[in-house]
Amino acid sequence: MDTALSLYADKGYHYVTMDEISAAAGMSTGIAYRYFKNKKDMLLQSLAHGFEKIQEITQTDQSSLNQYNDDYELLLYALSQFEMIHRKYYSFHEELEGLRHSDRDVKVLYDKIETNAVQELTDRLKLKVKNTDHLKEKVLVSIGMMEQYCHMATDNKYDDADLNVVRDMTIRTVLRFFSEQASSST
Numbered sequence: 395m396d397t398a399l400s401l402y403a404d405k406g407y408h409y410v411t412m413d414e415i416s417a418a419a420g421m422s423t424g425i426a427y428r429y430f431k432n433k434k435d436m437l438l439q440s441l442a443h444g445f446e447k448i449q450e451i452t453q454t455d456q457s458s459l460n461q462y463n464d465d466y467e468l469l470l471y472a473l474s475q476f477e478m479i480h481r482k483y484y485s486f487h488e489e490l491e492g493l494r495h496s497d498r499d500v501k502v503l504y505d506k507i508e509t510n511a512v513q514e515l516t517d518r519l520k521l522k523v524k525n526t527d528h529l530k531e532k533v534l535v536s537i538g539m540m541e542q543y544c545h546m547a548t549d550n551k552y553d554d555a556d557l558n559v560v561r562d563m564t565i566r567t568v569l570r571f572f573s574e575q576a577s578s579s580t
Contacts, residue, residue, distance in 0.1 A: 395443040398436050402488045407437055407493070438503055441490075445507045446457055452479050469565045480544040512537070523572045532571040539564050 397419040401410045412433050416426040430436040449455040452475040463469035480487060493500040515537075516530045523529070543564045547557050 395436075395442040398440040399444050402437070402440070402489075403483045406485055406489050408489070412436065434497075434499065438499060441500075441503060446480075452476065465569055466565060469568060470561070473561060473565060474536065476540055477524075477544050477547050480548045484548050519572065525572075536568045536571060539568060558579070 398410075398415045401415055401418060410433075412426055412430075413423050415436065416423040426436070430439065444451065454472055454475050455566070459468060459472070462471060490500065490504075494504050495501070512530065512533055515533050518535065519529055520526055543560055546552050546555065546560060
């Protein structure tokens, strides 16, 4: 599965064959078909595997995060790692976004992974923040902002924008979400 993800990242899902993946993994194609029904099944299982170890891949596991005492520095590190993975897998990420909209199985997997990640972050933050009003919604908006920053940083669409400023604004906005007091209107 790691080999498949690596080849998808290098060449794109549509441009890699089961034969190539099998050979790169040091096994016969026949053996690969014992574990995977077809190339799409391999994609889905590889994506699930990759997302299971996303913190390891991005080096944002708890031990890496524990070294930060300052929330700004912690988010800067996390966002930098998020950006790194977007850069490393840019073409594959874009291809997956297309598949997410055109292939029901990929969409279902993505939705499940995203829902689980949002829930895990929300549960962790419940233990760390004082104001838990609309916490899940704050997590969703924060992820969206961080994702948008990564897209801006990787696709060079806004070459005239200072990405350091955009990164700083993103982090400060996310921090404000989690430090604001409960409003009387909610």
